[in-house]
Amino acid sequence: MASINEAIGFLASRLRQIGIFIALLVIVILFQVLTGGALLQPNNVSNIIVQNSYILILAIGMVMVIIAGHIDLSVGSVAAFVGAMTGVMIQSWDFPWWAAILGGLVVGALVGAWQGYWIAFVRIPAFIVTLAGMLIFRGLTQIVLGSRQITPFPTEYRALGGGFLPDPSGGTSYLEWVTVGLGVLATLFLVVGQMRQRAARVKLNVEDEPLAWFITKLAFMAVLILGVTYLLSSFRGTPIVLVVLGALVVVYSAVMNRSVFGRHIYAIGGNLHAAELSGIKTKWVDFYLFVNIGVLSALAGIVFTGRLNSAGPGAGNLFELDAIAAAFIGGAAVQGGIGTITGAITGGLIMGVLNNGMSLMGVGTDYQQFIKGMVLLIAVAFDVMNKRRAARSSK
Amino acid sequence: MNQNILEMRDITKTFPGVKALQNVNLSVARGEIHAICGENGAGKSTLMNVLSGVYPHGSYEGDIVFEDGVVTFGDIRDSERSGIVIIHQELALSPYLSIAENIFLGNEQQKNGWIDWQKTNLEAAKLLARVGLKDNPVTKISDIGVGKQQLVEIAKALSKEVKLLILDEPTAALNDEDSAHLLDLMRHLKEQGITSIIISHKLNEIKAIADSVTILRDGRTIETLDLKTQAVSEERIIKGMVGRDLESRYPDRTPKIGDEILRIEDWTVHHPQESSRVVIDNAHLNVRAGEVVGIAGLMGAGRTELAMSVFGRSYGAGISGRVYMHGKEVKTHTVRQAIDHGIAYATEDRKKYGLNLLEDIKRNISAAALGKLAKNGWVDGGKEIVVADEYRKSMNIKAPSVSSLTGKLSGGNQQKVVLSKWMFADPEVLILDEPTRGIDVGAKYEIYTIINKLAAQGKAIIVISSELPELLGICDRIYALSAGRITGEVAIKDANPEILMQYMTQEKE
Numbered sequence: 001m002a003s004i005n006e007a008i009g010f011l012a013s014r015l016r017q018i019g020i021f022i023a024l025l026v027i028v029i030l031f032q033v034l035t036g037g038a039l040l041q042p043n044n045v046s047n048i049i050v051q052n053s054y055i056l057i058l059a060i061g062m063v064m065v066i067i068a069g070h071i072d073l074s075v076g077s078v079a080a081f082v083g084a085m086t087g088v089m090i091q092s093w094d095f096p097w098w099a100a101i102l103g104g105l106v107v108g109a110l111v112g113a114w115q116g117y118w119i120a121f122v123r124i125p126a127f128i129v130t131l132a133g134m135l136i137f138r139g140l141t142q143i144v145l146g147s148r149q150i151t152p153f154p155t156e157y158r159a160l161g162g163g164f165l166p167d168p169s170g171g172t173s174y175l176e177w178v179t180v181g182l183g184v185l186a187t188l189f190l191v192v193g194q195m196r197q198r199a200a201r202v203k204l205n206v207e208d209e210p211l212a213w214f215i216t217k218l219a220f221m222a223v224l225i226l227g228v229t230y231l232l233s234s235f236r237g238t239p240i241v242l243v244v245l246g247a248l249v250v251v252y253s254a255v256m257n258r259s260v261f262g263r264h265i266y267a268i269g270g271n272l273h274a275a276e277l278s279g280i281k282t283k284w285v286d287f288y289l290f291v292n293i294g295v296l297s298a299l300a301g302i303v304f305t306g307r308l309n310s311a312g313p314g315a316g317n318l319f320e321l322d323a324i325a326a327a328f329i330g331g332a333a334v335q336g337g338i339g340t341i342t343g344a345i346t347g348g349l350i351m352g353v354l355n356n357g358m359s360l361m362g363v364g365t366d367y368q369q370f371i372k373g374m375v376l377l378i379a380v381a382f383d384v385m386n387k388r389r390a391a392r393s394s395k
Numbered sequence: 396m397n398q399n400i401l402e403m404r405d406i407t408k409t410f411p412g413v414k415a416l417q418n419v420n421l422s423v424a425r426g427e428i429h430a431i432c433g434e435n436g437a438g439k440s441t442l443m444n445v446l447s448g449v450y451p452h453g454s455y456e457g458d459i460v461f462e463d464g465v466v467t468f469g470d471i472r473d474s475e476r477s478g479i480v481i482i483h484q485e486l487a488l489s490p491y492l493s494i495a496e497n498i499f500l501g502n503e504q505q506k507n508g509w510i511d512w513q514k515t516n517l518e519a520a521k522l523l524a525r526v527g528l529k530d531n532p533v534t535k536i537s538d539i540g541v542g543k544q545q546l547v548e549i550a551k552a553l554s555k556e557v558k559l560l561i562l563d564e565p566t567a568a569l570n571d572e573d574s575a576h577l578l579d580l581m582r583h584l585k586e587q588g589i590t591s592i593i594i595s596h597k598l599n600e601i602k603a604i605a606d607s608v609t610i611l612r613d614g615r616t617i618e619t620l621d622l623k624t625q626a627v628s629e630e631r632i633i634k635g636m637v638g639r640d641l642e643s644r645y646p647d648r649t650p651k652i653g654d655e656i657l658r659i660e661d662w663t664v665h666h667p668q669e670s671s672r673v674v675i676d677n678a679h680l681n682v683r684a685g686e687v688v689g690i691a692g693l694m695g696a697g698r699t700e701l702a703m704s705v706f707g708r709s710y711g712a713g714i715s716g717r718v719y720m721h722g723k724e725v726k727t728h729t730v731r732q733a734i735d736h737g738i739a740y741a742t743e744d745r746k747k748y749g750l751n752l753l754e755d756i757k758r759n760i761s762a763a764a765l766g767k768l769a770k771n772g773w774v775d776g777g778k779e780i781v782v783a784d785e786y787r788k789s790m791n792i793k794a795p796s797v798s799s800l801t802g803k804l805s806g807g808n809q810q811k812v813v814l815s816k817w818m819f820a821d822p823e824v825l826i827l828d829e830p831t832r833g834i835d836v837g838a839k840y841e842i843y844t845i846i847n848k849l850a851a852q853g854k855a856i857i858v859i860s861s862e863l864p865e866l867l868g869i870c871d872r873i874y875a876l877s878a879g880r881i882t883g884e885v886a887i888k889d890a891n892p893e894i895l896m897q898y899m900t901q902e903k904e
Contacts, residue, residue: 260769260772
């Protein structure tokens with residue numbers, strides 16, 4: 001009996017994190033039924049991943065910025081600018097595809113350094129600096145492009161946005177084994193990693209997660225990965241961008257949880273004064289955060305440009321809002337200090353599945369906007385009320 | 396008419412898993428000043444929240460009888476309408492509004508929905524006169540000090556026709572002079588027939604002002620003592636609060652003082668906004684290994700400013716002067732440099748400047764010296780837990796685990812986390828700014844013990860405190876600060892409150 005109460009107490013304390021997974025699951029099941037099974041068709045799952053990849057990349061940078069107590073409104077414009085610049089590099093300057101991608105990332109870093117300078121050292125609020133950046137880089141995109149679209153791009157460049165890992169069997173086998181192999185590897189990586197972490201926590205006597213819940217969670221995640229693997233391998237295999245995204249999630253989750261830099265981001269967002277008085281170089285942390293989101297915006301711009309096979313003046317419009325929404329639906333706190341990479345990714349997927357599901361059903365963009373807005377509001381309202389309840393019960 | 400204005404009968408309040416109050420009884424006689432004492436977590440705030448309707452009727456058991464009948468408040472406005480006003484420790488004033496606007500906030504003096512400014516300011520001036528505040532009612536709140544802000548809160552309460560005024564730690568943030576003024580005002584209000592309840596940790600104040608005192612411990616009423624008719628010593632009250640005799644409020648220590656560690660010379664600091672204003676004026680001080688040095692000063696004397704300007708120039712502009720460690724001049728221009736040279740500063744305002752309340756104990760403890768737990772920029776989480784748990788045990792931090800959020804700890808335990816953080820940074824000089832503010836007697840004793848232990852390890856300790864008995868109880872030497880100048884240096888054997896107060900109030904010739 002006591003263990004059941006303990007388990008319930010634990011689940012309640014993780015309500016937000018679990019809640020968002022359940023929300024994603026419910027939305028997936030709902031649209032699977034409403035679309036008569038079209039949602040989880042192999043080609044559609046592949047589509048959802050590719051279509052949302054650039055928003056998810058942006059969401060990673062955005063949630064980090066939000067945790068530190070800032071915001072970035074310029075990511076859409078920066079993505080467009082970098083897309084345009086890579087186009088110019090390839091078409092006018094005859095850069096090879098890899099140099100253009102590298103050059104694009106460097107441009108992103110420079111843009112981030114520019115904004116980071118004003119935010120971190122001149123102490124202008126990020127809202128203002130990036131609002132200005134939103135206009136500046138949209139303007140620069142149009143100046144660079146004139147009024148034309150740059151197209152086409154080399155096949156290798158396009159692969160990042162729309163390509164798949166090569167299938168050694170030449171597409172003859174029923175299941176594409178590179179994808180299966182990757183899926184199984186990822187699952188093993190997850191299970192072994194989680195078990196090792198748990199063992200370490202148990203050894204230190206700080207584990208508060210009930211074993212049954214741990215196993216359920218792990219089994220669920222393994223089934224999820226293997227399910228997606230199955231669906232992908234019966235279509236065209238693994239989108240290259242999924243590999244990139246997976247690597248980003250793993251690396252950035254580790255950075256946020258285990259690196260000194262990540263800790264400093266949480267410290268700054270949780271209490272800036274205390275962080276300063278603890279000797280944390282808060283200005284440099286802010287600066288590098290914006291360099292980081294500049295690079296991620298550049299990557300998102302390259303992926304997007306590659307997928308469309310064109311760089312246009314209107315690219316990336318409103319990306320910033322989707323990325324911000326993803327972070328907040330994923331549990332980031334408006335005041336900073338709270339948020340996770342996986343939360344933002346889940347939030348981004350919720351938005352993506354909603355978009356895709358409604359499009360499949362033929363719901364107009366008018367209703368789509370309305371529903372997405374309501375989802376954002378409800379998610380944050382749920383957070384706020386949950387926090388208030390917690391505060392009251394701890395008084 | 397009932398002789399008691401307030402009776403709380405058998406109040407029981409349960410939170411999930413905890414009984415915060417258990418059959419608490421409180422009787423407050425009409426027109427008296429009634430003190431409530433108890434360690435942190437004894438249930439004082441919970442009891443007052445029940446009374447003022449923060450916890451609405453139905454969420455607790457028992458009856459509240461106010462004036463002549465049982466009352467059932469649904470929220471704070473209900474209780475205010477009946478004449479019960481509570482003034483919290485953290486003042487609820489809007490800094491950019493005027494005194495008058497704050498007084499009538501939510502109760503605007505209006506004509507058909509338009510503010511009647513003349514009436515607002517006129518009525519405010521009358522109320523200010525009643526609390527003895529001479530400032531202009533149109534002055535912004537941010538332009539007056541904490542002591543005066545406290546008085547504005549009381550004026551605001553008076554505007555609501557208060558019958559029962561509850562003050563939660565009203566003097567915690569005030570200097571001795573402002574505290575004395577506030578206590579005078581409470582006596583004055585008593586003459587006007589206003590009943591007051593005062594929650595305080597400062598027993599000398601309670602003895603000076605209260606007619607009776609109710610002691611709470613672990614959510615129960617222990618006793619109510621009548622202070623008018625019988626002589627009750629502070630030790631007697633403490634015994635009730637902690638349930639044991641405290642032989643001494645300050646642990647014994649035999650100082651073993653070594654060589655000088657920190658010396659500050661010609662230290663001058665200007666105000667960050669008004670660069671012509673001198674906040675610290677040519678200060679000299681030093682502290683030796685194993686020594687506990689106190690800095691005494693009234694509010695506004697520049698104690699915190701002195702400490703923070705030395706600690707990485709966290710305060711002030713136009714700073715000049717020299718800082719020596721072990722006789723060698725060092726640069727402390729950034730907090731990082733100061734920490735690297737072995738200086739630590741534990742702030743007076745732990746919630747605002749000391750802790751990340753969104754994070755757990757271990758991450759707060761490691762915050763100032765994360766490098767010690769990291770290799771190539773990656774933190775060793777296991778080691779962090781081990782280290783934090785050692786501090787949790789040795790400092791007696793009361794929490795289920797080092798993964799508990801610091802925002803949920805009591806003041807005393809939060810302070811222990813702040814101290815742990817700086818002990819882990821392993822400095823040679825520890826500057827402790829008001830280390831026992833807002834924490835209860837038992838935890839204070841523990842903090843003093845920790846200070847002694849650190850001194851015994853050869854650390855140099857500087858303690859800044861508003862409470863003279865505290866400085867006299869734990870220091871080896873005390874500097875007095877007045878208007879930014881060090882006006883006196885007294886060895887403990889020569890020190891007494893009178894001599895210190897004389898230095899602390901010394902004007903510039």
